[in-house]
Amino acid sequence: MINSTYPSQSYWSYDKQDCPDPYGSIQCAKVGYTNTPRSMIYRSLFSFGIGSLLHKHVQDAKLSMDTVYSWTNTDYGTQVRVTGGINSGTTWSNNSGSWGAVVATANSHAHDRVRRRTEWGVTKALQTASGGTSNTLTLGLRAVSESDVNNWKKFDAGTALLTVIYNSYPNAPDLLTVAGGPCLTGASRPYIRTLTPALKARLTDPDGTARLLKGTFYWWKLSGGTRNSTDSVAQGSVVAGQNANVTIPSGRLADGGVYVTQAIANDGIDDGQYSSTCEFQVDVTPPGGPSAVTSTDYPNDGQAHGGVGTAGTFTLKPPTSTPSDFAGYAYTLDAGTSAASATQVTANTSDHTATISINPVVDQAYNLRVWSRDKAGNFSTSPYIYAFTVRAGTGPDARWSFDDSAGTDISQHGNTMAVSGGTWTSGRGAYGKALLLDGTTSYAATSGSVATRDPQTGGPVTLHSNQSFSVATTVRLDSAAGSGQEVIVAQDGSRTSPFL
Template identity: 45%
Template structure:
């Protein structure tokens, strides 16, 4: 019982249907004692009916075990006693877990491991009543409640637990653990274990195909060069930026042996284990939906078959991430496919993730996890080679890719979904000014935003003068352009245009910047002021030399000159025996200068 005031319940009846009212008495006593006539409650109701009555507060002790019986009274006689039932009062939630420790991620303040690198965390049982704990709930998310957190069973021996999990973020991580008892209650407090995680070191292998020819260099710096067949060529990359690898259905690239790396803080080179956590990712563009059943972007191979394969499944016209159960001929294949059909000629970002703890395969398409996953049975470490554009099956190379691939990556950990989504965003648009980048103040300019053929892009967002990106304009067609004419304003000088490309999934590119210049003849304005009264002077004639310019101040004392080139000028005025004169430098942006009348003669010089 989870309360000290539980309800005792039963059903009362009397064969004498003329008896309309019955009373049932409920008796309880501590196990080991005898039933008594003091600890009892009653409930009256009709014949027949269900009856229930709560035991009064203060009658039971938390942790005590009690027996109870009931019998019914019809006003004249008692019926037979019911059978004896027992219950234990357990009104206190379990204590929080004992200490959490980890040799992989010690709480010493120094960063250890990395995001996606699994670590073992030992959860000690509570010091008090450890046998009450059935499972432990845990989370790295401060907003997660114990009722929705992941769980791990307590051991039947010492009632602790061993949790193997990969930290979700670099920097400070906080693992929260609650105890949960057999009654389904959680400890009111969580045990919090705080530790620091190194930033991810990035891919173990990364091929961008930016070379002018020859083999593909591993730009991760780990030396996993991919030897390319002669028929593998370079073509313009996504949005025409850089180069990608074009494959004709017969050529491929091969890294001999497994991909290897040296992790930060370590001196030993180790292989990427594909029987542990790993992630593969790439941009791919198929030429046609027809063709071989499999077209492989990246694969890790054993001696007889592939261990993993990321690519296109022609039979179902879907993207696919697959793994095999054993390195043998005709092994069991476990696959996840994309929700939507692949689109020929369109660059698509693919990522396959294998989580060893749950043996789960997940496929991401354009940064979005697909709706189905699959659990692998078996699996093995691929040690023979890693191939771009093909895989191994029954000892023979097959699954050659026809199309283009780019930015191929292999990680030895579970890459963060947010970072996979970031890999899938469009490239920034190109910004051009077809009529030039210079306009007079008050005029207009035309700007063109160009997706440069990336058919994922359907929209542009832009802003003039700031980075607010508050205006949206559609592309003429997917991967096309948008042309906008805008007012440049009156502020002279260089001004920015910011823009981003947006694809059909509302994924936003990085920021692109264009610059234009607003020009025009400068202007000088100001006010003639009497120095004694500090009032503006109307009707004063202001002269500007060289050029013979004159301006008569209005009622507000204001004057202005326009229509002259930038340079050095002298401003002068006189009015009713008072004079002012100043020599100033006027820039293309113009200036403002007040003239203060003093008794003549008087000349003041300065620059602004």
């Protein structure tokens, strides 16, 4: 309290115990003009912590307390005003001049000493304070007339309440993605190869999951565009902490356009802050195909070159008309592999070519299929096909890995083995497959002589056992017991086996 007659006196812990019976044990907050025991004007002040309300949307606020005494049994008004802060040194002299305009007025009486709850609407004052930086709000009570004893009142200070209904503004959406990619801007902005990209953002709210959220996404042209309600799409009923997912409708973006996108959350009461902006460029036009593929190791001249295990260098050349967002190439030797699944290689920045190395594993004719690729991930409609042939004679004439749970000759010379009585088990180190034989009756065998290719002509020839050749295998013996020969590989003959 502060007192006009004693302007230098602090009432921080003084003169509060003179409430009338039956309220002698409470602290009274005195307001108005009294002439007992002498002429004095009292005002009472209340300080409230509002740190948790800063930057919130205050929807309603009321100050209330009990009136326990008044000079008359007729209602008279008591005003609420915002004042300067208070402490143990607050006096009439250093505080009364800080009182602002009237916030609210409430009429009450209690001459009969019956408690009556008195309430002031202070919503505007709380809205103003919540937009500031101070963690406290001080509200003062003063009589409408400070020269009339009919306005004299006493309030129960212990019943003072500041009741606030507020809403927290949703947080700015975060973790934005465009077409599944990260949120980037400037030179790092992504190229996307769709006219209907998916947009995603996480929505959160300081008030938790109490209210479902709506996420609205806006987009506009980077050059000359602005955020507008027409170019927007929203998803509602999103639980706080979850993602809002939308798709820009067809017909709203143009091929080649550069756009900005941004999101905002709404909790049914308030909009939050806008998210950071993301940029993207639309590109749905595939680049032209590669203009050429060259290799001095494996020329495209219809002749066989190199050999199995001999790596060759190939140069991939860009389209005749190279787009500004040209990125690189995709290539494969597998006729069943698509551009997206093929090996990807980045073009160099100077002449947009790329150099690749291929190490043939089979002596045969190959078709190297090469596509152009732009930054959006578009591939040229058709591949450039570069044909070359690998010379025979350096790789194996026949080879069986058994990884396919069959006796396929992976040298591709056609020496398939028929498996009789064997079973399939995990390979060495649990990698691939292995053929498990019983050591007596089970076996794997070709149907005839081993076929291979002539190193000079590439035509089919038969491996002759009367010439030099070598055989190698990897075997794990279950047991070394017994006295007989443990034959791993053998070749049948008319009278005996040429080798065991």
